[in-house]
Structures are given as C-alpha cells and as structure tokens.
Amino acid sequence: MTGLILNLAPTGMVPTQDMSPHVPITPDEIISDCRKCADLGATILHLHARDEEGAPTYRKxxxxxxxxxxxxxxxxVVICVSLSGRNFPGFAERSEPLFLSGDLKPDMASLTLSSMNFARTESVNSPEMVRRLAETMAERGIRPELEVFDTGMINYAQYLADKGVIAAPHCFNILLGNVATAQATPLHLGVMTSALPAGSLWCAGGIGASQIAANSLGLLFGNGVRVGLEDYLWLDAARTRPATNSQMVTRVRELAGMFERTFADCRQVRSMLGLRPHG
Known part of the structure; x- marks a missing residue:
C-alpha cells in the first residue's frame, strides 16, 4: 500500500485565542506551528490567513x-490556500490568493463544491462561484483541494470533471460530523467514497468530536487524514484537554502505527497529486 497523506488545517476561519490559546493567529505563529508540524510529518498545509487583528483575511x-x-x-511541503466564502462572498476576494506567483504560488487551493449550513453559520458556494474558482485554478496551474461534506457535493465534482473543468488526479477532503451534513459513520463514508470519480484520492477529517473517528476511517480505508485546530480544539470528546496542532499530528501518526499504516513524505505526496517538486 502507498503511504498516507497527512493534511494539517492549523487555524481555520472560526477559532480564536479566547477559545484556545493554542490556535496560531498571527503570520509568525502560523509559520512556527506549520514548521513544527511539518517536522512531525504533516505533508499538506491547509492555510487560512489572519490580519493584524486576528480576523480572517483573503489578502494575498x-x-x-x-x-x-x-x-x-x-x-x-504542499501548500494549500483557503478560498472560503464564509466571510468573503465576492469572487475577487475569494480568488486573490490564486494570483501569487513564483516561489509564493500555492500548490493547491480549497474548493467547497456546494452551499451548506454549519451549526451556527452558513457557507454559500453558488454554482457560478464554484466553477469560476475552479477555472481560475486551472488557468493558474493550481490543483483544487475538493472539500465535500455530502454526496451531492461529490456529484457536482463528477459533473465538473465530466465538463473538463477539474482534472485528475482528484484529491478530496471528506469532512464528516458537521450537524447539517454527513456523519462520521462507516455507512455515510461508504456511500460517499462509492460515488467518487474513479482513481480519486481521499482523506477523512472530522468536525468537532468526530475527528478521531473520521481519522480512523481515513487511516484504515482511505489515502490519509486531515487534522487540526480548524476542526476541533480538544483532544477528547468531553472537552477537558485542549489540543495543539502538534499533538494532533503526533496522535494520528501513533494511531496509524497501530493500524500498520505509514505516511508518505512530501515528495511522495507531490507525486501522488501530480504536483512538481518545489524549487
């Protein structure tokens, strides 16, 4: 079996240091945390930027x-920038990080395939927006990180693939446990993976206390996992042990060892995703 992908989402749009002092907020904190987690084996970094006040920003x-x-x-290490529309609805804002160039150009960018609800907020992704972002990525030579929360989103990915808008190899983050979408159960995951385009790579991540269950499913049956404080701030379901990103990376590597699975290194992950070596 090939090595696994370890995708780290260190910051997200929502967490603040009032919620947990371990959330990296400033650019220097994000850089430091990502370096530490890359040393521990994280091979994809799913980045959200924050401004001088710690608020999410799209600024390139x-x-x-x-x-x-x-x-x-x-x-x-594979760099993925977020194109989230939860705070920034306009195409110009959402697409701005795609126009970095040279050594600063990201390898990947997130693409959520449809609109949905979270526990308290919505994420609006119109068909036109999804397609324009995907087309811009294709023009810029940036691979989409396809974020899916239910089978409808996977169906739309297949539609875009059939239209030639997104090209293989397709890399999916299957995100489970959100209250309004698929849950971290073998049945829900099985239905979703059975609908993926042939030859797709997929990693499993869990929202909230579903993280460890989703990660276990990704380690056993998938191509890897997504972990990080974007998705959950705790090491336990009872919320008694605040987590750090490095603890989450270490834990999922230990769990993989129990399942006799190993993680790929950055160059191997680049090869799996059809990405050129950097530099």
Missing amino acids: DVYARIIAGIRETHPD
Whole structure:
C-alpha cells in the first residue's frame, strides 16, 4: 500500500485565542506551528490567513508572508490556500490568493463544491462561484483541494470533471460530523467514497468530536487524514484537554502505527497529486 497523506488545517476561519490559546493567529505563529508540524510529518498545509487583528483575511500579501516563511525551511511541503466564502462572498476576494506567483504560488487551493449550513453559520458556494474558482485554478496551474461534506457535493465534482473543468488526479477532503451534513459513520463514508470519480484520492477529517473517528476511517480505508485546530480544539470528546496542532499530528501518526499504516513524505505526496517538486 502507498503511504498516507497527512493534511494539517492549523487555524481555520472560526477559532480564536479566547477559545484556545493554542490556535496560531498571527503570520509568525502560523509559520512556527506549520514548521513544527511539518517536522512531525504533516505533508499538506491547509492555510487560512489572519490580519493584524486576528480576523480572517483573503489578502494575498498576508498569504505571501506565511508561504514564504514556511518554504524557507520546508520547501517541499504542499501548500494549500483557503478560498472560503464564509466571510468573503465576492469572487475577487475569494480568488486573490490564486494570483501569487513564483516561489509564493500555492500548490493547491480549497474548493467547497456546494452551499451548506454549519451549526451556527452558513457557507454559500453558488454554482457560478464554484466553477469560476475552479477555472481560475486551472488557468493558474493550481490543483483544487475538493472539500465535500455530502454526496451531492461529490456529484457536482463528477459533473465538473465530466465538463473538463477539474482534472485528475482528484484529491478530496471528506469532512464528516458537521450537524447539517454527513456523519462520521462507516455507512455515510461508504456511500460517499462509492460515488467518487474513479482513481480519486481521499482523506477523512472530522468536525468537532468526530475527528478521531473520521481519522480512523481515513487511516484504515482511505489515502490519509486531515487534522487540526480548524476542526476541533480538544483532544477528547468531553472537552477537558485542549489540543495543539502538534499533538494532533503526533496522535494520528501513533494511531496509524497501530493500524500498520505509514505516511508518505512530501515528495511522495507531490507525486501522488501530480504536483512538481518545489524549487
């Protein structure tokens, strides 16, 4: 069996340091945390930028600073920028990080395939927006990180693939446990994976206390996992042990060892995703 992908989502749009002091907020904190987790085996970094006040931002100059800081010490790690529309509804805002170039150009960018509800907020992704973002990624030579929360999103990915908008190899993050979408059960995951385009790679991540269950399913049956404080701030379901990103990376590597699975290195992951070596 090939090695697994370890995708780290260190910050997200929602967590603050009032919620947990371990959430990296400033560019320097994000850089430091990502470097530490890359040393521990994280091979994809799913980045959300924050502004000077700690609020989410789409600004490419902030992304540039974070990417440069990470690549200074870890040039081969796969960099994925978030194109989330939860705070920024316009195409110009959402697409801005795609226009970084040279050594600052991201390898991947997130693409959520449809609109949905979270526990308290909505994520609006119109068909036109999804397609425009996908087309811009294709023009820029950036691979989509296809984020799916239910089978309808997978169906739309297949539709875009059939239309030639997104090209193989397709890399999916299957995100389970959100209250309004698929749950972290073998049945829900099985239905979703059975609908993936042939030859797809998929990693499993869990929202909230579903993280460890979803990660276990990804380790056993998938191509890898997504972990990080974006998805959950705790190490336990009872919320008594605050987590750090490095603890989550270490734990999922230990869990993989119990299942006799190993993780790929950055260059192997780049080959799996059809990405050129960096530099």
